[in-house]
Amino acid sequence: MxxxxxxxxxxxxxxREFINITPKVEELVRESGIKEGLCLxxxxxxxxxxxxxxxxxGLHHDFEIWLEKFVPHEPVSNYRHNLTGEDNAxxxxxxxxxxxxxxxxxxxxxxxxxxxxxxxxxxxxxxxRKRVLVKIIGE
Amino acid sequence: MxxxxxxxxxxxxxxREFINITPKVEELVRESGIKEGLCLxxxxxxxxxxxxxxxxxGLHHDFEIWLEKFVPHEPVSNYRHNLTGEDNAxxxxxxxxxxxxxxxxxxxxxxxxxxxxxxxxxxxxxxxRKRVLVKIIGE
Amino acid sequence: MxxxxxxxxxxxxxxREFINITPKVEELVRESGIKEGLCLxxxxxxxxxxxxxxxxxGLHHDFEIWLEKFVPHEPVSNYRHNLTGEDNAxxxxxxxxxxxxxxxxxxxxxxxxxxxxxxxxxxxxxxxRKRVLVKIIGE
Numbered sequence: 001m002x003x004x005x006x007x008x009x010x011x012x013x014x015x016r017e018f019i020n021i022t023p024k025v026e027e028l029v030r031e032s033g034i035k036e037g038l039c040l041x042x043x044x045x046x047x048x049x050x051x052x053x054x055x056x057x058g059l060h061h062d063f064e065i066w067l068e069k070f071v072p073h074e075p076v077s078n079y080r081h082n083l084t085g086e087d088n089a090x091x092x093x094x095x096x097x098x099x100x101x102x103x104x105x106x107x108x109x110x111x112x113x114x115x116x117x118x119x120x121x122x123x124x125x126x127x128x129r130k131r132v133l134v135k136i137i138g139e
Numbered sequence: 140m141x142x143x144x145x146x147x148x149x150x151x152x153x154x155r156e157f158i159n160i161t162p163k164v165e166e167l168v169r170e171s172g173i174k175e176g177l178c179l180x181x182x183x184x185x186x187x188x189x190x191x192x193x194x195x196x197g198l199h200h201d202f203e204i205w206l207e208k209f210v211p212h213e214p215v216s217n218y219r220h221n222l223t224g225e226d227n228a229x230x231x232x233x234x235x236x237x238x239x240x241x242x243x244x245x246x247x248x249x250x251x252x253x254x255x256x257x258x259x260x261x262x263x264x265x266x267x268r269k270r271v272l273v274k275i276i277g278e
Numbered sequence: 279m280x281x282x283x284x285x286x287x288x289x290x291x292x293x294r295e296f297i298n299i300t301p302k303v304e305e306l307v308r309e310s311g312i313k314e315g316l317c318l319x320x321x322x323x324x325x326x327x328x329x330x331x332x333x334x335x336g337l338h339h340d341f342e343i344w345l346e347k348f349v350p351h352e353p354v355s356n357y358r359h360n361l362t363g364e365d366n367a368x369x370x371x372x373x374x375x376x377x378x379x380x381x382x383x384x385x386x387x388x389x390x391x392x393x394x395x396x397x398x399x400x401x402x403x404x405x406x407r408k409r410v411l412v413k414i415i416g417e
Contacts, residue, residue, distance in 0.1 A: 001140045001279045001417050003314040005385050036142040038179060038276060040316060040381050044392030046331050052239050053185050053231055058219035062228050063235075070209065070348065080336035089340050092331055096341075096376060098235065100330055103179050103242055103381055105274035107144050112272055114183030133390055135383035137316060137416065138276065139140050140279045175281040177318060177415060191378050192324050192370055197358035201367050202374075209348065237374060242318055242381055244413035246283050251411055253322030277415065278279045 004032035004136040007044075012126030015073075018060050019121045021050075021132065025104075026111060028134050035109045037138015041119060042101035044131040047091035049098035049122035067094045067124075091124035098122050106138055143171035143275040146183075151265030154212075157199050158260045160189075160271065164243075165250060167273050174248045176277015180258060181240035183270040186230035188237035188261035206233045206263075230263035237261050245277055282310035282414040285322075290404030293351075294372075296338050297399045299328075299410065303382075304389060306412050313387045315416015319397060320379035322409040325369035327376035327400035345372045345402075369402035376400050384416055 006028050008021060025041055041050045053059065071093040076082045079089030102119060105112040121132055145167050147160060164180055180189045192198065210232040215221045218228030241258060244251040260271055284306050286299060303319055319328045331337065349371040354360045357367030380397060383390040399410055 001315075003416065005314070005383065005390070036144070036276070037140075038177065038274065038316065040383055042381075042383070044395065046392070046394050051235065053235065054220075056220055056223065058222055059228060059231055061219045062232065066210065066232055071344065080339045081332075081334055083336055084334065089337060092337055093340065093344055096329065096331065099238065099377065101381060103181075103240060105144065105179055105181070105272055107274070112144070112274070114185070114270060116185050117183065131392060133383055135316065135385070135390070137314070138142065175283070175415070176279075177316065177413065190374065192374065193359075195359055195362065197361055198367060198370055200358045201371065205349070205371055238377065242320075242379060244283065244318055244320070244411055246413070251283070251413070253324070253409060255324050256322065277281065 001137060002034055002139060006134045008132040010130045012123045012130060015126050016064060017123040017126055020055055020118055021121050022119045025119055025134055029106055029111060029136060032136045034106055034136050034138040037106045037136060039104045039106055040101060040135045042133050044133055047088050047095055047125035048130060049095045049100060050102055050132060051098050051120055051122055052102050052117050054116050055118045088125040094124045140276060141173055141278060145273045147271040149260065149269045151262045151269060154265050155203060156262040156265055159194055159257055160260050161258045164258055164273055168245055168250060168275060171275045173245055173275050173277040176245045176275060178243045178245055179240060179274045181272050183272055186227050186234055186264035187269060188234045188239060189241050189271060190237050190259055190261055191241050191256050193255050194257045206236065227264040233263045279415060280312055280417060284412045286410040288408045290401045290408060293404050294342060295401040295404055298333055298396055299399050300397045303397055303412055307384055307389060307414060310414045312384055312414050312416040315384045315414060317382045317384055318379060318413045320411050322411055325366050325373055325403035326408060327373045327378060328380050328410060329376050329398055329400055330380050330395050332394050333396045366403040372402045
């Protein structure tokens with residue numbers, strides 16, 4: 001069994017942001033030389049997400065509106081977590097809906113994806129340096 | 140390390156539908172000959188889900204009502220994604236709640252499940268040919 | 279490839295409860311002797327969750343309030359599943375939001391975590407003996 005570990009870094013400029021990281025993950029799969037296996041991609045922060053969906057700007061807008069409706073950022077005093085001095089309780093909850101991680105099959109040396117699957121980093125409490133882990137195992 | 144890759148195909152007849160795919164996955168685990176490892180099962184479409192829950196018709200009805208309440212299909216004009224000509228923005232969001240994939244342990248040649256765990260394909264924009272990936276790795 | 283399988287048992291005393299199981303999972307990773315690989319941790323019950331987030335009491339309170347708002351336990355007659363004689367339909371839905379499982383990378387013999395990542399068992403229909411599966415594969 002072979003394994004390959006890499007960390008992707010981001011400097012997000014907005015509080016909330018979706019970044020397509022598919023090309024970076026594809027590159028790491030190539031580098032790994034692994035032909036058959038599994039690829040884990042996860043946020044290393046608990047107010048961020050890695051998820052798979054469509055790279056369509058209107059849909060990302062819909063995600064933003066929908067997440068804000070069910071877990072509003074304001075008033076920050078609505079969340080007990082924010083008594084710690086943070087204002088990001090909503091970000092912890094939003095990331096829970098969107099998911100921490102994805103696991104993708106690697107088949108014949110490539111991410112084994114359906115036609116529209118794209119990997120996104122979802123930031124819900126940005127404006128800081130953030131990190132994503134990519135772990136590939138297989139042969 | 141051994142690996143085994145299979146694709147399950149469905150022709151769903153309704154827009155929304157839950158299909159129990161546990162027997163098919165169990166069969167693939169047997170075929171693989173893998174005794175200890177991991178089994179990834181994921182939707183290859185971004186408006187569908189693979190999830191684990193109870194095979195109880197009343198519960199599936201509750202899922203349907205609950206998902207429709209928080210992410211209504213109508214009015215389709217409520218979603219910016221639908222400006223692309225699609226009417227399935229809600230399906231992208233519903234699948235996000237239900238999850239894209241599951242990872243199950245294989246122990247002594249079998250899916251290592253609790254007593255009620257069953258694997259479902261969840262369709263939220265059906266009436267087309269759809270695909271699920273099963274990837275098994277181990278020894 | 280090596281593999282290591284363990285089951286964690288709990289006797290939860292309340293209907294809903296979050297239990298930090300990170301130290302137990304870390305111990306199992308050490309015991310396994312696996313240096314590079316993947317660690318799957320999943321609930322074996324369909325009304326419970328394993329998830330990763332912050333070990334902060336205020337945030338856990340926010341999760342509780344938020345889950346109860348979107349999937350209220352009462353009135354139990356609101357859920358068709360409860361016609362089976364159960365009163366836990368809400369627990370099935372709450373666990374769906376929180377997720378069944380996590381997959382964590384193992385790097386240099388340790389859970390490869392960001393600074394705040396902690397693993398929780400989330401109980402939504404407790405007061406019974408419950409089980410979590412930990413499966414570690416790698417080399």
